[in-house]
Amino acid sequence: MSSGLYLPKRFFSKLRRLGGVVARLVFGIESKPSSGGHFAAQLCHELSNPLSVITAKSSQIQNWAETKQIDPEKLAKAALEMQKMAKRISAILNGLKEIESGTETLSFHSVPLKSVIDETLELCSARFRLAGIQVHVEYPPPGVILECRATQISEVLFNLLNNAFDALADSGSGFAAEGKWVQLSSRVLGGTIELSVTDSGSGIPEKFRERVLEPFFTTKPPGKGLGLGLSISKQLVEAHRGELLLDPSHPNTRFLVRLPLRQVRAHAA
Known part of the structure; x- marks a missing residue:
């Protein structure tokens, strides 16, 4: 009309x-x-x-x-x-x-962690759905507030989800193969929030584990990516006084993001 x-x-x-x-x-x-x-x-x-x-x-x-x-x-x-x-x-x-x-001028804001997760999923859920990859989400307990730069944490989660998607899509079984899944989980550990992104892949080969967070390191075919997603995510997480790491003990491919729920100001007494 x-x-x-x-x-x-x-x-x-x-x-x-x-x-x-x-x-x-x-x-x-x-x-x-x-x-x-x-x-x-x-x-x-x-x-x-x-x-x-x-x-x-x-x-x-x-x-x-x-x-x-x-x-x-x-x-x-x-x-x-x-x-x-x-x-x-x-x-x-x-x-x-x-x-x-190397400066720190952007402010941290207190935001519901669930809203950060939802914003991220809104950006990529259609891609997973069309490829036949199941996405499972374990939200934090109601009312969990994270002091952060919300767009940056959303970018971290997006990069991890995007990497999981690419790994599963390139696994050789076809886009719509049964049994492919990604899980985004969160849990509170005292004054820390732990976010994890796990996919149904069999893990990252041991010979690549030490380099997987390095800039421009990628196992993807030429033209499929720059190898920057994880290294940028590591910088963003560290700017929040947190850590991003690969969990080598997990049977699948699993990355962990640990962030303080509250930021300690450098100038604080």
């Missing part, structure tokens, strides 16, 4: 330019990580997902307009999603700049 909503042509030309920017960021730097330096590669890795969401939503809006099938409710929902991703990009940029400069 047509809503009578008019969108000027310049709106779509800006969307097309945005698509070009996305392509250069996501694929240009990825193919030649050394040319842009470590920071540029980190930037590419972390921005690829929100920029892809913005591009997909903008293409959807353009299609609605060209076919005169603009539904104001759907349009508002798509626009809201694009705004959320734009805010996420801003937060990611600020976080990466802070890591690169």
Whole structure:
């Protein structure tokens, strides 16, 4: 149906330019990580997902307009999603700049841990569902509050889930094979929250375990990734005075994130 909503042509030309920017960021730097330096590669890795969401939503809006099938409710929902991703990009940029400069200027905020988990799952649940991979979630007890930079912790969880997805998808049994699963769990240990991401894979080979958190280390085929997700996640977790580690004792592939529920300020007496 047509809503009578008019969108000027310049709106779509800006969307097309945005698509070009996305392509250069996501694929240009990825193919030649050394040319842009470590920071540029980190930037590419972390921005690829929100920029892809913005591009997909903008293409959807353009299609609605060209076919005169603009539904104001759907349009508002798509626009809201694009705004959320734009805010996420801003937060990611600020976080990466802070890591690169070695300064600590961003504030920590008290947020419900469940909301951080839900925000992360919203970004990747469709991908798992389409691939036939089951995602199981064990939420923290009701009311658990984490003092953190929520977007950064969401990025950590997203990177771990994304790695689990890639490992299962590349395991040779096909995307929709039975029995593939990922579990995101959380538990409170005194003043610490422990988050774990486990997949149904058989674990990381011993010869790779010491290097798995290093920048640019990857066991993926060429063109499948830069090997930055885990190293960036490690930096983000350590900026929260926590730790990210591989659990070698688990029979499956399992990563642990341990974070203090409350941050101790460096300037505190």
